[in-house]
Amino acid sequence: MNKKTKWFLGIFFGLILLILIAWQLVKNFKIEKFLEEKAQTELNKLWPNRVAFDFDDLTFQFFSKNASISNVRLTIFSESGADTLANLKIERITANWASYKDFFTDDTIKVKAIKLNKVFSDVPFDFEKLKPKAYEDAGSSTPFKIAVGDIILSNSELNFYKERGEQTGQFTSAYELVIQDVFYDSEKEFKPAGGGIGAVELKTSAMDYYLPDGFYRVQIRNTIFRPLVGEAQINDVLLKPVYDWKEFAAKKEVLTSYIALKIDSIQLKDIALPKGMIKAAIAEEIRVYQPSLSVLRDKNYILPDDRFVPIIIDQLEGLELPVFIRKVLVENMFIEYIEKPEGKQSTGKITFNDLTGTIRHFTNIADSVEALDASLEILASAKVFNKAVLSAEIVYGLQTENGDFSATGSLEPMQLTAFNDFIGVVLPVNIQEGQNDGVYFTFSGTRYSTTGRMRFRYSDLKINVDSEKIESQFIRNSLAFLANVALPKFNPRPNGKFRVGQINFERDTRKSMFNYWSQSLVTGFKSTLGASAPAEIEQNRNSNEEESFWNKLGFGKNKDKN
Incomplete structure (x- = not known):
């Protein structure tokens, strides 16, 4: 037996012995x-x-x-x-x-x-x-x-x-x-x-x-998160109320929104994890695919006087968690707003299809705001009732004391009768005919009020007011201008005059930012239709209708031609 074999056998049997000893120790x-x-x-x-x-x-x-x-x-x-x-x-x-x-x-x-x-x-x-x-435990740590x-x-x-x-x-x-x-x-x-x-x-x-809050739950089918490379994928997100509509409203006891949100997927890129891991939310880009949002409001419940809803930049600033998201992209979103009028069981609905949007510079980190000299920008476009594209751009200053912001946008031509799905139920009004020939608006505001202008071109407008459906004094007052003012069928008028709507709105701080923006636009439509003073009356000097109209009244016949 050579030396190598002896060494091998010695080591082998030694290991067996050690194993047996170890087993005995355990036992x-x-x-x-x-x-x-x-x-x-x-x-x-x-x-x-x-x-x-x-x-x-x-x-x-x-x-x-x-x-x-x-x-x-x-x-x-x-x-x-x-x-x-x-x-x-x-x-x-x-x-x-x-x-x-x-x-x-x-x-x-x-x-x-x-x-x-x-x-x-x-x-x-x-x-x-x-x-x-x-x-x-000093001295015991090795x-x-x-x-x-x-x-x-x-x-x-x-x-x-x-x-x-x-x-x-x-x-x-x-x-x-x-x-x-x-x-x-x-x-x-x-x-x-x-x-x-x-x-x-x-x-x-x-x-x-x-x-x-006891009223909502969030369900997510699956997620993948790779924190060290800054990537995340979230699939099949569902935010829904715990209760059905009637039970939800009864438990809330006040006017509030009944919200359901579905999202096909969310992608996050370039997520940063600062020291402390979860002490800040930082991402370069978030993509949200095919979200679907349903909002229902039951006007049979009152809006509490003590409710206060901060504007978006105040909500952002009030977050305890530092946030910096450079860009949020939303693709192919569907939104429906459903309203149940006071004293009624039927509901009115307005829908927005194929919404795409971008939010830039969503941050409450002061150093980032100052370094970028950034504003919070919201750009979105969607088809109203799946017919005409509504586009808007809203910009909030992140370094202003008054919550200053500006908004511009437009609505493509469409038949106004499409709005009967909402107006015809919520109000005792029916648009019998009418064509929107284009809407352009611009306004600016602070935390509490907005001012601006709207150019709303329309033709062949005919509205019917069903007085039998006017059940409350509040609705009667809000529709008084329709009952007592003969609405012009055209803007510009046949005489060439074009009425520029005045946007002027005082915010109800109990209501959401979406209400603030939309109600500002409503004042522009009302002003255009004659419910309030216009921003301006423009005159089309080249209009043949203008000359024949004044001539028919006997003013200035051929005066300019002599």
Whole structure:
């Protein structure tokens, strides 16, 4: 027997002996129990007398180069000990390594993969309840380094709750998490994006969140999030009320919007994760595909006097989370607004199809605003009743004290009878005929009022007012101008005069920004139709109708020709 063979046999039988000794240690000295008690002791330093930890089985497979722990359970109790605050259950944790030679190299523990299967977490949204007690254990901490190829959480579920046992504020989601190339040095600050982690991918499915207001829930089919490369994909988003329309209104007891929103997908690009990971929301671009928004308002309920809705830039500034989103793109959106008039069961509806829009510089970070000298810009276009394109551009100054903004836009020609789907139900008015030949508007405003001009060209307008349907004094007053003023059928008139509408509106701060913008436009339409003073009366000097009209009245006959 040569020397190499002797060495080989010696090492081989030595390893077998070590394995047998190790097994006896596990069996006789109860290493499993030791690990449980050690973990319990360390956890008690963080949550004194508030934590319970145990597991079922510890397995070490020498030749397979892996170890596993099954059925790990961690429970954190309230300070009184009467209630369970958080639960963590892991069906199995498995660690494996490529070779024993590389396990300890250059003072670094090298692990090929750590896999956690069926991780279930049940924790409160209020993390302050779980805040551990700080402690120092000087002298017992040994510096170490560890490198892990993959950390994989599979078949896992996460549950957050606001109040134990209540549906309101509850969040649930299935998820899978893969973290690659992790390196940790106990003597240095851990920087995930600075070499501490190579890649992260989080996949979620069946996400369900009941909003804290108790009236809405959000469901998301699946998401993919890669934070270190700044990408995210969110698919099949649904925001819907918890109750049906009637029960929703009855529980609210005041006038409010019943909203349902569906989004096919959302893409986020160039997401930045600053220090603190979730202390800011920063993204270069967000794309929203095929959203569908339905808004219903029941006017049988009153609007409370104490309600106050801030304008969009004040809402943005009031966010606790710093936000910078350079661009939001919306593609192929559908919007419907449904209104149930006071004292009626029928509803009026207006729709906007094929909406595309862009929002630029959505930010409340002062340094970004000053550096870019930026304004919040909203550009959108959509087909009204799927017939004519309405385009608008709204610009808000981000450095103004009064909430200054400007708006411009237009509506392409269309038959005005299309608006009967809304006007014919909400008001006792029916447009019998009429053609919109083009609308152009521009106005500016502050937090509380707007002023501007509207050029509304129309022809062959004929409106019928059904007095039998006028049930309330409020509606009678609002329609008095229709009952007592003969509406011009044309603008410009046959005599060549063109009435420029005056936009002038005082905001009702109980209502939304969309109401502010739309009601500003309504004042322009009313002014054009004669309900209020115009901004200007323009005269078409080349109109033959103008000359014949004045001649018929006997004024200035052939005066200019002599």
